Amino acid sequence: MHERTNNSKMNEETKKDKVLLIYTGGTIGMVQDESGALQPFAMERIYDALPLLHRTDYQIDSCQLERIIDSSNMTPEFWVDIATIIERNYDEYIGFVVLHGTDTMAYTASALSFMFKNLSKPIVLTGSQLPLGMLRSDGRENIICALEIAAGREVVIPEVTVFFENHLYRGNRSTKVSAENFNAFESFNYPSLAKAGIKISYRKHLILPQPTSELKVRKKFDRRIAVLKLFPGITPAVVQSTVRIPDLQGLVIETFGSGNAPTESWFIESLQEAIDRGVIVLNVTQCKAGAVQMRQYQASCDMDRIGVIGGNDITIEAAVTKMMYLLGNFPNEKAKVCDRLSRSLRGEISTELNIEEEDY
Numbered sequence: 001m002h003e004r005t006n007n008s009k010m011n012e013e014t015k016k017d018k019v020l021l022i023y024t025g026g027t028i029g030m031v032q033d034e035s036g037a038l039q040p041f042a043m044e045r046i047y048d049a050l051p052l053l054h055r056t057d058y059q060i061d062s063c064q065l066e067r068i069i070d071s072s073n074m075t076p077e078f079w080v081d082i083a084t085i086i087e088r089n090y091d092e093y094i095g096f097v098v099l100h101g102t103d104t105m106a107y108t109a110s111a112l113s114f115m116f117k118n119l120s121k122p123i124v125l126t127g128s129q130l131p132l133g134m135l136r137s138d139g140r141e142n143i144i145c146a147l148e149i150a151a152g153r154e155v156v157i158p159e160v161t162v163f164f165e166n167h168l169y170r171g172n173r174s175t176k177v178s179a180e181n182f183n184a185f186e187s188f189n190y191p192s193l194a195k196a197g198i199k200i201s202y203r204k205h206l207i208l209p210q211p212t213s214e215l216k217v218r219k220k221f222d223r224r225i226a227v228l229k230l231f232p233g234i235t236p237a238v239v240q241s242t243v244r245i246p247d248l249q250g251l252v253i254e255t256f257g258s259g260n261a262p263t264e265s266w267f268i269e270s271l272q273e274a275i276d277r278g279v280i281v282l283n284v285t286q287c288k289a290g291a292v293q294m295r296q297y298q299a300s301c302d303m304d305r306i307g308v309i310g311g312n313d314i315t316i317e318a319a320v321t322k323m324m325y326l327l328g329n330f331p332n333e334k335a336k337v338c339d340r341l342s343r344s345l346r347g348e349i350s351t352e353l354n355i356e357e358e359d360y
């Protein structure tokens with residue numbers, strides 16, 4: 001368990017509502033020491049770093065994971081830790097902000113979105129390209145806006161979201177697109193839920209509805225999956241060594257265009273071999289925007305015939321985490337896992353969402 005003894009009840013005990021700020025690591029939490037080296041910043045001193053936060057009409061408590069990480073070290077165990085902190089504090093807080101490294105933020109946002117079924121409070125992930133302690137840091141804006149959104153003063157967003165450089169994205173639609181620009185995230189297949197200018201403008205019609213059933217948090221992930229990115233000239237050895245991984249349960253193939261792949265027999269036979277062994281195969285496009293449409297071209301007909309599932313317009317981050325989540329929590333229900341992969345559970349793909357539906 002990575003939770004550190006929490007919560008610097010920072011002051012302002014008189015404020016009624018509280019937002020919980022959870023620091024997991026990444027650039028945003030770094031400050032420069034006297035020698036100029038970057039050091040993690042003690043989040044309980046957030047009010048020292050951002051005195052303007054005293055002006056909010058809600059209290060901000062903070063806590064951090066026991067081990068602060070560069071998000072390239074992210075694993076499902078950390079997702080469980082973050083979810084556990086939120087779950088334990090769910091009733092006490094009106095919203096949550098997770099400070100996270102940008103590199104894998106879209107994966108964590110996607111994973112959390114699946115873990116929290118019937119979420120009724122905002123969980124906003126944010127980070128920055130420059131450390132909070134640097135003069136030109138984008139972290140200040142990002143934290144302040146994320147807190148405002150999590151406080152839900154104007155609109156309560158019952159979703160896991162990513163706030164970055166003026167835009168609020170649905171977490172499981174977001175993707176990191178730049179290692180350099182302040183606008184480092186995009187959501188190619190779904191418009192942003194809100195835009196921060198002089199005021200924060202919410203696009204209410206794009207936000208998921210408030211659930212009518214109780215929160216359910218599921219914390220299992222099956223890591224026995226693989227991602228196979230196709231490229232022209234890929235050899236049978238590469239494909240076969242992936243599909244033959246012992247104990248493989250799920251395979252995400254990143255295909256071309258609208259879900260196309262080589263039609264050569266060795267390729268289809270390799271996938272068939274995996275499917276016959278019970279591996280679930282999901283077809284996701286390498287394109288940033290648009291969707292897989294099985295059978296639009298002949299180059300996807302054979303995959304459709306052998307039982308490869310079309311991933312529609314899902315991001316690779318959401319595909320990987322959804323596969324791990326479904327396999328982890330419903331291990332003996334393969335037919336349902338396959339069915340749910342082609343349906344929207346938390347607004348991650350553009351098919352009709354039926355949140356009142358069964359328990360996924």
Ligand code: ASP
Pocket residue numbers: 025026027028069070071072100101102103104127128129
């Ligand atoms: N490598 C860092 C991380 O993802 C980059 C960042 O924080 O933006 O943790």
